[in-house]
Amino acid sequence: MTGEATWSAVDSYVSDRLLAEADPVFEAILRANAAAGLPAIDVSPAQGKFLHLLVRIAGAKRVLEIGTLGGYSTVWLASALPPDGHLISLEYAERHAAVARENIARAGLLEQVEVRQGAALDLLPDVSGPFDLVFIDADKPNNPGYLDWAVRLSRPGSVIVLDNVVRDGKVTDASSEDRNVRGSRAAFDYVHDHPRLDATALQTVGLKGYDGFALALVR
Template identity: 60%
Template structure:
């Protein structure tokens, strides 16, 4: 199996089950025009997050790492009429692009974008949230999960992206801070009695990676 084959399968799934989405296409185009890195979740992953949030019956969603708002839009679309999403972004320019994309998607009334270091922003939030998606700097993933637990209730779903890193997760001697942070994340979750968790490897347009998925007990 090659990466081209992985991409072809993702494209097939998206074509069969997602269909065209001009709003999300425009979001990615705006991100590119704004000079944002192309590190958004894949379309099939966005729909996966959307469905997880719906399955959780989420009315309050927390996202750590907004970028240009692509995953934010997927998640906000899962909310009921009175639902709210809070998303945290460290880069002011990224936040501006995201706000514009979110407004274009017709979701500005449901989404609050907070600018600043996420660990600082998290201290000012009031829970509980029903669903948490973490996709920011990997060095702080363990700290983000600990903060997410404090802002959760029994039954809250926590999802962390990019936890396999093309197998780099296995490298105990790595000096890559993202891998070091990801291994620390697994150690933290494994030792946390309030969480039931697993992780799923993924392949596709985002190459070889995966999600950690946990529920607060």
């Protein structure tokens, strides 16, 4: 067994051994998303738990998410917040935002989570920081703009996570015409050149194939 079959099997093993006690609401959210016809591009359960743990490790009370989809990652993030914590999530598609709100209500997190619908770059000027953690998982061509706002809305010590930066390894192709690849490369350039960001990126394999994320600490 090699390749994607192995990656999926390991993801299943991790879920069985380490996520078996997770709230069943997460499975309910994925079922609701599928029933609503949303694309199956949510983070994996293991990645969701990783985001949850990052919020706890950072001691985050305020979280900004750019790209809600059906709220699966939103609930993973928000469920790690303390009682006085708050999360704002920005979603372009009206249908996705509506499904996300239903899922957030299903998780009992409506008082802590606010979903704002519209183009993120239009919404961000009206968002008030600072945030302790920012998770970016939206359209990739706008990654540099999202990163710029993430830094503006952060403080020293804030954490920024940018998803889907490896693109099946295509991020190394400087001649690529793929807008998503070009967006990922532009994100790397932005982080490389920004004096306030100390960052790395990790490749990932699993249920979602071969990709990766960048992790930055704001100086």
